[in-house]
Amino acid sequence: MTIQQEAWLIGGMFAVTFLIRFIMFAMAGNLRLPAPLQQALSYVPPAVLTAIIVPSVVLPHGTVELSFSNSYLVAGVVSFFVALISRNLLLTIGLGMAFFMVYHHLI
Numbered sequence: 001m002t003i004q005q006e007a008w009l010i011g012g013m014f015a016v017t018f019l020i021r022f023i024m025f026a027m028a029g030n031l032r033l034p035a036p037l038q039q040a041l042s043y044v045p046p047a048v049l050t051a052i053i054v055p056s057v058v059l060p061h062g063t064v065e066l067s068f069s070n071s072y073l074v075a076g077v078v079s080f081f082v083a084l085i086s087r088n089l090l091l092t093i094g095l096g097m098a099f100f101m102v103y104h105h106l107i
Contacts, residue, residue, distance in 0.1 A: 069107055075100035 001009075033041070057076040058064055068074060079096030086092065 071100060071104040071107060074103055 053076070057070075057072045058066065060070060060072045065073065075096055078099045079092055082095050083089075083092040
């Protein structure tokens with residue numbers, strides 16, 4: 001593949017990506033979604049984050065580890081309870097990471 005072909009390929013990928021996102025943002029002010037759909041869409045961020053976090057916490061080395069030797073799982077449980085009690089994202093992240101580092105180096 002020549003440099004010119006690569007430039008066209010990159011430009012085409014840029015254009016497609018930009019247009020898809022631009023159209024959605026341009027229509028955002030004019031498009032009103034029904035209330036049930038808006039409510040359903042409010043569950044998307046927690047569902048996506050759960051899908052990302054749970055496998056890395058439960059399967060840290062490629063196999064299921066549900067024990068106290070799994071520092072990822074223990075720190076995740078601690079972070080869950082900190083979030084539940086405090087409702088503060090920054091505090092949850094900070095305490096969760098601090099607990100993970102201490103616990104991971106102690107076991």
